[in-house]
Amino acid sequence: xxxxxxxxxxxxxxxxxxxxxxxxxxxxxxxxxxxxxxxxxxxxxxxxxxxxxxxxxxxxxxxxxxxxxxxxxxxxxxxxxxxxxxxxxxxxxxxxxxxxxxxxxxxxxxx
Amino acid sequence: xxxxxxxxxxxxxxxxxxxxxxxxxxxxxxxxxxxxxxxxxxxxxxxxxxxxxxxxxxxxxxxxxxxxxxxxxxxxxxxxxxxxxxxxxxxxxxxxxxxxxxxxxxxxxx
Numbered sequence: 341x342x343x344x345x346x347x348x349x350x351x352x353x354x355x356x357x358x359x360x361x362x363x364x365x366x367x368x369x370x371x372x373x374x375x376x377x378x379x380x381x382x383x384x385x386x387x388x389x390x391x392x393x394x395x396x397x398x399x400x401x402x403x404x405x406x407x408x409x410x411x412x413x414x415x416x417x418x419x420x421x422x423x424x425x426x427x428x429x430x431x432x433x434x435x436x437x438x439x440x441x442x443x444x445x446x447x448x449x450x451x
Numbered sequence: 452x453x454x455x456x457x458x459x460x461x462x463x464x465x466x467x468x469x470x471x472x473x474x475x476x477x478x479x480x481x482x483x484x485x486x487x488x489x490x491x492x493x494x495x496x497x498x499x500x501x502x503x504x505x506x507x508x509x510x511x512x513x514x515x516x517x518x519x520x521x522x523x524x525x526x527x528x529x530x531x532x533x534x535x536x537x538x539x540x541x542x543x544x545x546x547x548x549x550x551x552x553x554x555x556x557x558x559x560x561x
Contacts, residue, residue, distance in 0.1 A: 371547055373547070373549075375551075380459075380553060381553065382455075382538070382551045382552060382553035382554065383495075383538075383551040385549075388547050390547065396547075430494055430495070434547075439483070439485050439497055439500065439540070439542075440540075440549060441497075442494040442495050442496070443494060444493070444494050445492075445493070445494045447492070
């Protein structure tokens with residue numbers, strides 16, 4: 341069964357901490373995405389990557405960075421976590437022409 | 452203006468009812484359309500793609516109206532297990548630009 345796996349379901353971090361969210365897919369997909377989902381705002385794209393070491397900013401990249409050193413792994417980094425980054429974070433991957441397949445989500449709380 | 456707009460609901464319907472959701476999109480270059488289902492505190496999962504001629508999958512029917520730029524989802528004979536949030540998703544062109552509606556909440560009542 342093909343999968344997108346996020347490293348944590350729930351995470352609590354302190355303001356100012358550096359936070360790493362990891363995502364791994366086993367489908368050899370080229371394209372991977374990070375979204376955040378907030379009530380009333382829907383899913384918003386933070387960053388996406390179309391190949392190893394390649395990345396593109398999405399709609400809300402401020403306060404985030406990403407890393408894609410291997411094709412199967414796409415990491416989201418919160419350089420200095422803030423309370424307004426409390427959210428549900430969703431990783432997705434897709435092959436060209438296909439629809440996104442999501443990981444199970446990471447619910448991050450910054451206190 | 453948002454790329455994709457949905458009525459957030461909530462829709463509360465009795466078991467066995469028929470319910471329809473609409474979703475409008477603003478970019479006429481939109482190429483692909485999908486309905487995703489999201490259960491509480493879970494990730495979105497593909498329910499069905501939406502094709503130009505309309506398509507059906509069991510109790511679910513999806514329609515696309517390019518002239519008016521909207522897609523619809525019809526659920527017949529609602530089940531308790533249909534209770535979820537339904538997201539419409541639009542792909543601009545064939546690249547990586549996916550836009551998500553905020554979702555429509557459905558609760559099916561016994």
